[in-house]
Structure formats: C-alpha cells, structure tokens
Amino acid sequence: MAECGRVDSNTSHTMDKSITLPPDEIFRNLENAKRFAIDIGGSLTKLAYYSTVQHKVAKVRSFDHTAKEAAGDKLYEISMQEEVTARLHFIKFENAYIETCLDFIKDHLVNTETKVIKATGGGAHKFKELIERKLGLKVDKEDEMTCLIKGCNFVLRNIPHEAFVYAKHADSEFRFQTTNPDIFPYLLVNIGSGVSIVKVESEDKFERIGGSSIGGGTFWGLGALLTKTKRFDELLQLASKGQHASVDMLVKDIYGGSYGYLGLTGDLIASSFGKSATADKEFSKEDMAKSLLHMISNDIGQLACLYAKLHNLSRVYFGGFFIRGHPVTMHTITYSINFFTKGEVQALFLRHEGYLGAIGAFLKGAEEDNPNQYSWGENYAGSSGLMSVSPDMNPMQRARSGTFPFDMLEMDRLERQLVNLPLLQDPSSYIPDTVDLTEDAPAREYWLYCFEEALDGVVKRAVASQPDMPEAALRAEKFRQKYRHKLQTLRQQPFAYGSLTVRSLLDTREHCLNEFNFPDPYSKIKQRENDIALKYYQKAVKSLDELSWEEKQFALVRGVLAGNVFDWGAKAVSDVLESDPEFGFEEAKRQLEERPWLVDSYDQWLERLKGPPHKCALFFVDNSGVDIILGVMPFVRELLSRGTEVVLASNSGPALNDVTNGELQILTERIAAMDPVIEAGLREDRLLLVQSGSSSPCLDLSRLDKVLAMVVRERQTDLVIIEGMGRAIHTNYYAMLSCESLKMAVIKNSWLADRLGGKLFSVVFKYEVPVGKPNKDCGAFSPC
Numbered sequence: 001m002a003e004c005g006r007v008d009s010n011t012s013h014t015m016d017k018s019i020t021l022p023p024d025e026i027f028r029n030l031e032n033a034k035r036f037a038i039d040i041g042g043s044l045t046k047l048a049y050y051s052t053v054q055h056k057v058a059k060v061r062s063f064d065h066t067a068k069e070a071a072g073d074k075l076y077e078i079s080m081q082e083e084v085t086a087r088l089h090f091i092k093f094e095n096a097y098i099e100t101c102l103d104f105i106k107d108h109l110v111n112t113e114t115k116v117i118k119a120t121g122g123g124a125h126k127f128k129e130l131i132e133r134k135l136g137l138k139v140d141k142e143d144e145m146t147c148l149i150k151g152c153n154f155v156l157r158n159i160p161h162e163a164f165v166y167a168k169h170a171d172s173e174f175r176f177q178t179t180n181p182d183i184f185p186y187l188l189v190n191i192g193s194g195v196s197i198v199k200v201e202s203e204d205k206f207e208r209i210g211g212s213s214i215g216g217g218t219f220w221g222l223g224a225l226l227t228k229t230k231r232f233d234e235l236l237q238l239a240s241k242g243q244h245a246s247v248d249m250l251v252k253d254i255y256g257g258s259y260g261y262l263g264l265t266g267d268l269i270a271s272s273f274g275k276s277a278t279a280d281k282e283f284s285k286e287d288m289a290k291s292l293l294h295m296i297s298n299d300i301g302q303l304a305c306l307y308a309k310l311h312n313l314s315r316v317y318f319g320g321f322f323i324r325g326h327p328v329t330m331h332t333i334t335y336s337i338n339f340f341t342k343g344e345v346q347a348l349f350l351r352h353e354g355y356l357g358a359i360g361a362f363l364k365g366a367e368e369d370n371p372n373q374y375s376w377g378e379n380y381a382g383s384s385g386l387m388s389v390s391p392d393m394n395p396m397q398r399a400r401s402g403t404f405p406f407d408m409l410e411m412d413r414l415e416r417q418l419v420n421l422p423l424l425q426d427p428s429s430y431i432p433d434t435v436d437l438t439e440d441a442p443a444r445e446y447w448l449y450c451f452e453e454a455l456d457g458v459v460k461r462a463v464a465s466q467p468d469m470p471e472a473a474l475r476a477e478k479f480r481q482k483y484r485h486k487l488q489t490l491r492q493q494p495f496a497y498g499s500l501t502v503r504s505l506l507d508t509r510e511h512c513l514n515e516f517n518f519p520d521p522y523s524k525i526k527q528r529e530n531d532i533a534l535k536y537y538q539k540a541v542k543s544l545d546e547l548s549w550e551e552k553q554f555a556l557v558r559g560v561l562a563g564n565v566f567d568w569g570a571k572a573v574s575d576v577l578e579s580d581p582e583f584g585f586e587e588a589k590r591q592l593e594e595r596p597w598l599v600d601s602y603d604q605w606l607e608r609l610k611g612p613p614h615k616c617a618l619f620f621v622d623n624s625g626v627d628i629i630l631g632v633m634p635f636v637r638e639l640l641s642r643g644t645e646v647v648l649a650s651n652s653g654p655a656l657n658d659v660t661n662g663e664l665q666i667l668t669e670r671i672a673a674m675d676p677v678i679e680a681g682l683r684e685d686r687l688l689l690v691q692s693g694s695s696s697p698c699l700d701l702s703r704l705d706k707v708l709a710m711v712v713r714e715r716q717t718d719l720v721i722i723e724g725m726g727r728a729i730h731t732n733y734y735a736m737l738s739c740e741s742l743k744m745a746v747i748k749n750s751w752l753a754d755r756l757g758g759k760l761f762s763v764v765f766k767y768e769v770p771v772g773k774p775n776k777d778c779g780a781f782s783p784c
Contacts, residue, residue, distance in 0.1 A: 034051060035113065038120075039357035043321070044094060047090070047101075078527060088362065088412075116365070149198065151355065151363070155356070165334070172438045189320075192215060194215040249274025293332055305340040309341075325353070354407070381508070422709055423717060432503065433698075435502070464521075529625025557602065560744055562591075562630075564622060597765055615718050617720070620649045620720075621723060640678070649704075655694075699722065723743075
C-alpha cells in the first residue's frame with residue numbers, strides 16, 4: 001500500500017497522510033510505463049501514460065490426425081500463452097495531491113523509454129519545475145486547444161457511448177448518443193475561465209471562430225463577490241439549492257403573465273438580477289448563485305446557438321472546467337440550448353471530457369507511433385466510469401463513488417482496426433442494443449440480479465479451466481470481488497459506462513475475467529463438446545440428404561435453432577447441461593416451440609429459397625459444439641450447394657462458449673475431411689472463415705474487423721444471417737440492413753420470454769427484406 005498525502009493550501013510542504021492508495025488500483029501497471037503526458041488545470045491534474053500489459057491468452061492448436069486416430073483422441077490442444085498488449089491509463093486528481101503523487105510515480109518507474117513528458121493546461125508552467133525535479137523528465141509544453149481537439153476526436157472515435165444529452169427530470173438523466181461514424185464537423189464550446197468556440201472540420205483542421213470573456217471565471221469571480229464563497233464546487237452547491245426567481249425579473253413580473261404576442265411565457269427571465277435594483281431586502285446566497293449561473297449559462301448557450309446556426313453545425317459539444325460533469329451546469333446549458341434553438345440542436349456532453357487535454361497531449365507525444373491507426377476500447381475493469389458529481393454529494397459519498405480524489409480511465413489497444421459493417425442501412429442511427437437498461441428500471445434490476453446470481457458458476461468454471469494452477473482459486477475470488485463491486489456500482493450509477501445493457505454487463509464480466517488471467521473459462525467445455533459433436537456430423541448430414549427438398553429446408557432451420565439451445569451463458573441451459581451430460585441434439589429439438597413461433601417468417605424464407613440463390617451470405621455464428629457443427633455447418637453446406645458463397649464470421653477472442661476463429665479453423669478443416677461439399681467450398685474459396693473483431697457474446701455491427709468489412713464489399717454480400725440470443729435478440733433485433741437478413745434465436749431465459757409474450761425455448765425466426773423490395777410480415781415484435 002502507498003500513502004498519498006494532500007498538499008496543504010497554505011504551504012506546499014505540509015502533508016496530510018489521510019489518503020491511502022492501493023497502487024494496483026490507482027497507478028496501475030506503472031512499472032511498465034513507457035511514455036507520459038500531463039494536463040494541469042486550475043484545480044485538477046490529469047495524468048496520462050502508456051504501458052505494456054502482459055496477460056494470458058488461450059490458444060488452440062490442432063493435433064496431427066494423419067495417423068489412425070484412437071477413440072479418445074482430442075481434436076486440438078489448448079495452451080495458455082503470455083501476450084503483451086498496449087494500454088493507455090488516465091488518472092485525474094486534485095492539484096493538492098500532485099507532489100506526493102509525483103513522488104509515488106518516481107518511486108515506481110522502472111521501464112520508461114522517454115526523457116520527456118508532454119504537458120498542457122494553464123498549470124503546466126506553474127508546476128514545470130516541480131515535475132522536472134521529481135520525475136527527472138523534461139517538460140515539453142503543448143498548445144492547449146490543439147490537445148483538447150485531438151483528445152475530443154480520439155474519444156468520439158473510440159468510445160461508442162461517449163456523448164450524452166443531460167435530462168434532469170427524466171427517468172434516466174443521462175441519454176447516451178450513437179456516435180456518427182463520421183464525427184466531423186462539430187462545434188466544441190470550451191468553457192474555462194472564458195469561452196472558446198471552435199469549429200472542428202477534420203483530424204487536423206480546426207478554427208477558433210468565436211468566444212466570450214464571460215465564462216467559468218466570471219461565475220466564480222462574481223459568485224465569490226456576491227456570496228463570499230471562494231470554492232467553485234461550493235458555489236455550485238449553493239446554486240443547486242437556490243431559487244433564481246427571487247432575484248431575476250421574469251416576464252410575468254412585468255406583464256402580469258405571458259407576453260403572448262411575442263410568444264414569451266411568464267416564467268422566462270426578462271432581466272437577470274432585475275429585482276435586486278428595486279427590492280428592499282437581502283437576497284440569499286443560494287438565490288444569487290442560481291441567478292448568476294442562469295445568466296452566464298444563457299449567455300453561453302445563445303452564443304453557441306448563433307455560431308452553430310451561422311456555420312450550419314448540428315453537433316455541439318460542451319466541455320471545460322465549468323461543466324466537469326456537474327448536473328446543475330449541464331442542466332442550465334441544456335435548457336438554454338433548447339430554448340434558443342427551439343429543440344433543433346441538442347447540447348452534447350462527454351463522459352471523459354476531463355481527460356481531453358491529457359489524451360491530446362499524449363497523442364502529440366506519440367505521433368511517431370501513429371496511435372490513430374489502431375482502434376482502442378475502454379477497459380471496464382480498470383475504469384471508474386462516469387459518476388454522479390452532484391454538489392449535494394458529501395465527501396464520504398464522493399470518496400466511495402471514486403470521483404474524489406481520484407478518477408480513472410483505461411483504454412486498451414485492440415489487435416484489429418474496427419469499422420462499420422458496410423451493409424448497415426444508416427450507420428448514424430444504428431443502435432446495437434435492443435433494450436437500454438439505463439431507462440428500463442424493472443429490466444435493469446432483473447439483469448443485475450441475474451448476473452450477480454450467476455457469479456458462483458462463473459468462478460467455478462474459471463477455476464476448473466486451470467486445474468494445474470494452484471493460485472487460480474485466489475485469482476477467481478479476486479475476480480468475484482471486482483465484478484460484484486462493478487455490479488453494485490452499476491446499481492447505483494447505471495450510466496457509469498454509457499448506456500447500461502445486457503451487452504455491457506457481459507463485456508464488463510469478460511474484462512474482469514481477463515484482468516485476473518482467465519481468458520477462456522469455457523475452453524475445456526468447448527473442447528469436449530466439439531469432440532463429441534464431430535462424431536455425429538456425417539450421420540446428421542446423411543439424414544438431411546434423405547429428406548425431400550421442402551422437408552430438408554425446415555429440418556436445416558430447426559437444426560440451427562436446436563443447436564443454439566447449447567448456450568452455457570443461459571442459466572436455464574447450463575443447469576440442464578451440468579445435471580444431464582447426455583442431453584443432446586435430438587433432446588434440444590424436442591424442447592423447441594412448435595410453429596407458429598413467437599416470431600415466424602419461415603414461410604417467407606421458404607418462398608425466397610425457391611428463387612435464385614444469394615450471391616454471398618455473411619453468417620455471424622454463435623456457440624461451439626452442437627451449435628456450430630450440427631446446426632450451422634449443415635445450413636452452410638446447403639447454401640454452398642445452392643451456389644451461394646459463405647463468409648463465416650466468428651469471435652476473434654473467447655466469450656462464454658462461443659466458437660472463436662481459431663477453433664472454427666480447426667473444426668472446419670476436420671469437417672472438410674469428411675464432407676466433399678465443405679472441402680470444395682474451402683478449396684474453391686467459396687467458403688471463408690473471417691474474424692469478427694469481437695470478443696463478446698453480443699454483436700456491435702459498428703465495430704467489426706476491417707478485413708471482414710472488406711470481404712463483405714468484395715464478395716457483394718446480399719444476405720446477412722445472425723444467430724443466437726446475444727447477437728440477434730439482446731443486440732441487432734431492430735438493426736436495419738441494406739440487404740436481406742435472417743435473425744434466428746431460441747429464447748433461453750424465462751423472464752425475457754415472458755416479457756416478449758412467449759415461453760422458455762420460444763423461437764425467433766425473423767427474415768427481413770430492405771425497404772424497396774417486397775416486404776412480408778415478420779411476426780410479433782415489429783413489421784419487417
């Protein structure tokens with residue numbers, strides 16, 4: 001444990017040893033830090049550093065099966081290997097703690113490659129000597145505005161739920177926005193001491209088009225004169241409790257009501273502080289602070305609207321220390337923008353607004369490595385998330401929430417560059433998730449309970465996946481504690497990592513498992529189920545070939561659905577599979593709902609199959625074992641026989657019992673050895689196996705491997721098939737594509753089934769044709 005003291009406001013040498021920092025939770029992986037940047041504002045310091053992280057990955061390697069195989073031979077071996085990846089760390093803390101934190105960093109630096117630290121912000125000059133003396137690094141100052149823009153571009157490009165609209169009185173006060181794939185152009189209104197309004201047109205092209213001397217410094221300075229309150233946060237706390245109408249002159253104070261002829265309601269402010277000139281009374285500090293806040297926010301809001309209209313910009317982001325995530329400032333800015341644009345422009349705020357300068361400074365220092373050529377993803381296991389910073393929150397609450405005195409963000413460099421699926425009908429309006437748990441309280445409570453209940457099973461499987469590692473039980477317990485803490489945080493702050501969804505809960509769990517070196521807890525289960533299912537493949541194909549054409553098409557669909565039952569991520573299924581190891585393919589078929597299904601477009605699909613073959617089908621696959629081998633592969637075989645090329649997209653990394661690309665390569669090779677149709681498909685390049693770029697049980701079609709997107713274009717794909725509850729129901733149920741699509745899933749959760757008007761093992765078979773082509777009824781959820 002390391003202690004980090006606070007610099008007393010009266011002297012730079014007096015320490016209060018009241019803050020205890022676990023180094024592995026604050027300055028994580030500092031011993032492997034390679035490069036630094038720092039952004040020092042008037043009250044907060046934001047530190048950025050790049051480190052290399054060593055972690056375990058599960059690799060599969062095919063055994064040599066050229067010799068005659070013994071009955072117990074396994075298809076492939078699983079090995080745990082060490083891999084090194086890049087990670088960006090961002091830490092935010094009060095300037096009062098800077099000296100001791102620099103001491104801590106100095107004591108733990110081992111492998112840094114640089115002799116320079118990039119610095120930005122108004123405090124960079126003030127603390128330059130201290131930083132150079134403590135760290136032994138030369139401070140290289142970067143332009144503040146350039147850093148802000150670079151940082152803003154980075155988070156908008158790499159964090160899907162970065163931007164949000166603030167709605168104070170709504171059920172969900174944070175409404176996260178889908179980031180348009182083309183983030184430019186936009187307006188950035190940076191409210192520091194004054195206001196700078198910047199038009200951003202591209203990565204390196206921006207222009208300060210206006211500004212104002214009336215900004216956060218004005219609020220702080222006038223507020224201090226009016227209320228004798230010197231601290232900015234205390235001033236906001238006063239404002240949050242005040243009634244501005246006691247000080248401001250309203251329209252109704254002048255006209256006795258609204259001014260209908262001009263469309264002005266009676267509650268509008270006609271004159272800020274107007275009553276103070278005539279009223280013979282003392283005004284409260286709270287009321288004066290609230291009036292001042294409205295006056296400055298309205299002025300900034302109107303200015304922003306005028307510039308947005310002048311330059312024809314619809315995206316307006318607000319940042320700066322005046323905002324800093326405070327609900328009271330976000331609300332007043334939002335109200336002002338809504339009023340002056342009549343709702344045509346929304347005030348957008350950023351989850352990581354406080355880190356923009358530090359991110360930009362880091363990127364400036366790392367330009368030779370070209371970090372923008374990679375895609376990055378937020379590591380939920382190491383990020384504290386967006387927390388409520390209400391002025392009403394007391395210091396103990398703030399400490400527990402992680403917003404005081406330290407706040408953290410971690411970004412991992414992804415192996416593959418991620419892009420949109422080219423077949424999305426409108427990428428700017430695409431929302432992967434079907435239900436936003438941030439806004440749906442009953443669903444949120446159920447799924448948080450569900451994931452907490454499943455923790456024991458996940459821990460048990462994690463330990464079982466590493467039987468030769470005696471410390472696995474200890475690591476698994478640490479995983480349990482961390483993920484449970486994340487769930488508790490999300491129960492209190494559901495907006496912490498953007499929109500709360502089933503997908504984000506699953507991804508957070510995967511991140512926490514990886515944090516404690518459990519890269520693939522289901523590896524041995526997948527290995528066993530793949531070995532067993534392969535033995536039945538030829539028999540399954542033979543029985544299908546004996547059916548009439550129409551019977552065969554239905555049997556193929558039923559086979560995919562039955563295979564999809566084998567999902568260890570669904571408790572109703574995992575309980576059955578653990579208690580009855582003999583539960584097999586035929587038993588799964590008997591569990592399926594009889595037609596008509598809950599969502600049933602099978603008749604339309606059958607009619608389509610009587611027409612010409614599709615040119616190329618993109619199939620997003622789901623589970624290992626019975627699902628991929630006995631369900632998906634016979635379906636793929638039929639598509640190939642029809643003359644359709646097939647691209648099988650599987651996960652790049654492990655998640656639950658989903659098949660990975662490495663496993664699928666081995667499985668397909670073995671199937672090809674006993675099936676001439678699959679063998680010919682591979683040999684003639686009509687069957688391709690491509691990584692999706694995902695390591696999630698769900699599917700975000702806006703973040704797919706760039707290679708996959710290229711293949712989709714080159715093959716002129718005209719059919720997309722999405723299989724499984726995670727990919728086709730929790731996500732992408734409402735996804736609109738520019739080609740035909742088929743979404744198939746079995747509902748393996750009784751609560752979800754009941755909510756959708758079905759029952760356990762109800763079937764969703766949703767065939768959709770894009771607008772402009774013949775359209776059929778797709779069933780109960782929505783029209784095609």
